[in-house]
Amino acid sequence: MSFGASGNSEQADSLHQEVQNKEGEEKIRAQLDLAMYFMVENNTEAQSVAHSALAAAKKLKNQTLQMEAFFILGRVSHSLNNINRSQTFFDSALTIANQLDDSWMQSNILMRTGINQHTQSDHLKALQSFTMSIQAGRQSNNFRAVGASYSMMGTVFRVNGLYDRAIEYIIKARLNYEKAEYTEGYAWSAYLLGRIYADLKLMDKAMEYYKLSLETYERQAKQDNNLNGVAICYEQIGILNLLTGKIDEARKNIEYTLQIHEVTGSKFGIANAYKNLGRVEYFSGNYALAEEYLKKALSSKIEMGDMLSKPSIYLYLGLCDINTGRPDDGLANIHKGLDQAIINNQKRIQLDIYSKLSDIYLDRNDLEKALACQQHQISIQNSMLLGAANIKLEQLQGIYELDAKNSQIAALEQQNEINRLELKQNRTSGILLIMAILLAIIIAIIIYVFYQRLRQKNSQLEEANIAKDKFFAIIAHDLRGPVHTQTSFLDHLHQEFDSLEKDELKKLLKLLVSSSEHISDLLDDLLLWAQSQVKKMEVKTTELELNRVIQNTVETLKQSAKLKQINISLDTDNKLKVLSDANMLQTIIRNIISNAIKFTPRGGSVSVKTFDSGQGQVTINITDTGLGMAPEKLNKLFDITSKNHSQGTENEKSTGLGLILVKDFIEKIMEV
Template structure:
């Protein structure tokens, strides 16, 4: 810290003598010592306007605490707006976006970066336009939207190649290489690092060289060259420690933990992972806390400390969901759409202006043509040109409207798909809950033998949950937001055995008898994933609303060209007034099971929709206090595809 006015004067003179070196928007290079000195300068010295701009940006860019960095970025924005200095306004919004990004708020970050882009365009500041595109691309990449990450970064590279700012160009190359690393394009990543490394070396840009070393090390680790990877990452960490650059150090330490994990040197790996976690928690770096939590969970599992492994896994899930939640994704998509549509609108406005100009010119030419008489052909050609412009405007308007409708439809499909995933995960989690209750009961009874037996059931439940997650992931990758329908020959007996195994622990915990009576030769023609979802929801509901000592029966029989699958229980039943709206997702339908289990009504809506999708139907019979019977009717397998009734 600076302790007196003389040292403050020395610092400020040195700072402005050297000049504020540009910190690329995506390197996130930070130096707390520089930030502390500049804060002292700002608070104690009388600065000229341009010096205030430089110092505010320097503090925002170098402070390792994103909340403090955000405060000074906002001061820079306010001062720039007041003085109508649009280059500095671009820089203020850029640092604001960097702070939000460090805090894990990616939707606010991308909003700030688009504002910085508009400010740079207003100032006609080409390096700033390239830097803003680079930051937008980096933010989409951090949200796993690699398509838009590469798109905006390549746009930045095209612009920056036309400028004298070789450091920012090198940064764009570095970050584009990192994007290819994230999607396993390792050869492309190394090609970009090679070009950026030459520029950083020629400019002797120490921060850039450190990042280039570390990122190259990440690629070599993925390619299996752990010796070279470890050497380069160690050197990068050593350089960055002098700058107190926690954002980069934590990533590289996590990768070092992975390298030692592969070498089975788990204690050394644990040291790196714990160091990364401590630094990330200290500086509030959500993304790094998430990654360090996952790595620590893996390492403690390898060491056999499953309690700590589970704790860190829970922490990883909490931070992952807070960063990559549906609202963030939708906001970022909306911001991107808003910007692209505004660009299209600008083109339309330009064409409208051209049309008005042409109309004025046409009017003047008409008068001349009427007087001259001999220039009628020119008038005709001008009229044709106006028709062409009108056609272009009409086509672009239709294109914009089509893009808007397509985005609306994609958002609706995405919302529905996330709802399906959330609901399908509830059943396996309830199975774990049932197993937890059994463990508690056996502990109270001091039944060590039964506790040992639970281990096998626990493994089965984990395998089944893993299978469910794999199914959901395949749906997401294959359909990109649409609910899939892929009919095939389904052996119902195998599906029944799988589901009875999934809910066995939960049933045992409630002392409920699970019965399955499904013929071995009954084959359905249906979508396997949706049939699993239907029966999983019906069994889960039956378990929820059946009291202790009851029974649940899954049975099936062939009825002509249809198969009838029944789920019966001795539960509390359904009131008559609720039967009419049972399969409609509307109003407040929250209900509670016999032991307080929460239900939202989404499961039965999925049962209804998926039965229709498979060309069948679902029926229900119930009497309060006596139980409920659901009957699923779907086509049987006849040796050839059955026409789908999907809507």
């Protein structure tokens, strides 16, 4: 593809000519068109032209032109990062739109208001504004504004980790963009779906949507020569390739985005390209070149006032310093990045930085600081697991009800509007009056029926929220135990390090490894459960040697069994093979044997036996000499909201999560 600037000087000259040659309302409209053109190239010039148009519209007392001028000034102020001033202009525009009963402009203004609120992290108000924009857009068939509002609602849900809702709203956005025949909106929807799947670590699915978006943007670029969409797609494709180890492909992708941004003159795009090239060269081991790119990116970001990108730039600058023999400079840079990430409330980046710092301090044999970094990681993970996102599900319930109600009565609103106009034209007609009364009664009945359905849906949502809250509480509680154990071991190791014999030291390190593996298992279970709940977990069946799967699983549990002096015996057929998902099968076996160990008294035994049960089926028989289970507890075994969980024989904590995962995975495997 050949490069070219998106701006068109001939178009600018033509608009200038119209402004000079026209008078009155026509001149003001030409000024507004010129302001919109400059908004892409020069926001300051756009602001000046729009102010002139507003002053002229006020002299003519033309409310429609005043409204449009206020709206453009709001957009320009947003581009200049003056959000408060932007919202003042939008509020003025909305007041006039309400007076004129202009639902088309109401939809546009409310959508832009929601974007301002999202920028200021007021997500609940943003969702309310987008919902009102959708209502107004439906009344006026402003499908483009409806699509944009749904798209932004999807973005709000994505950044708060509610991926199933995000996907739902972005698909709605795509459908409305199709109605509006807005190609760029369709491409943007595919791009956002790619971002969601990338967040979920579903790299193949993310790549599929990025390529779909790229294909659409490239077709559009052939018509309008605007390569911004192409650039953002190649940027994300490059990042995906970097994360999956395809360094050379990633470099080509990011270098291509840099070429595009240099032609279009996008300072923001150029800075991002240098940041990503710095990451690519870091992972390639070219630390000097990486540092050069990162410093260019940092300089541009500081100039633009972009605080969100600074933490990752400082992180990789610090890593380059450390790898080139400047550890003190490196740590200073990394801590700069951490401080900025804390200010920005960027929890995922904080986790990444603390992880890198922990590794660095371990390499320097500074166990105290390494442990402190690990504790910070755990604290952040706990806050994320306990739902410390900006939006709580219960807060969104009102928005969900409003959106559902809008969807159900949208057709009734249009019919009611038609009847309202008919009543204005035929006030003396008794027949129409009777029809209007009947229609009102029918609408009231329908709304009542919908209200009852929404109340039922409310109840279901409350039950789901209770279950989810219980699940997160269980995870946080179960994770805290092994973390505290690990902390105690590390503290003992730190206090007694000089007096410990080599064998004792090895024993303590082995226990620490075991504790870390247990924490890892818990987090793995959480990820598996979360993927399962949003229906993104695919069952991948392969032929497995059952004996090997069982032996590998038992090996991970030997330490916990040894601590309780419990013997695990295996009577497995080496020839048995099964068709199953390896990860799910291993999770099932691990959880059942782990439970057997937990509820078996010290000195007991656990036996695992496999045999061919005929008709193409294999049986795995796991028995123990444990306590057994009362019938009333057995009935609530798979109820995540139940608090009736027993402790192990030596007061080990039990959450009931393991067997819930077992049941869920067995059902998924059986469906294949």
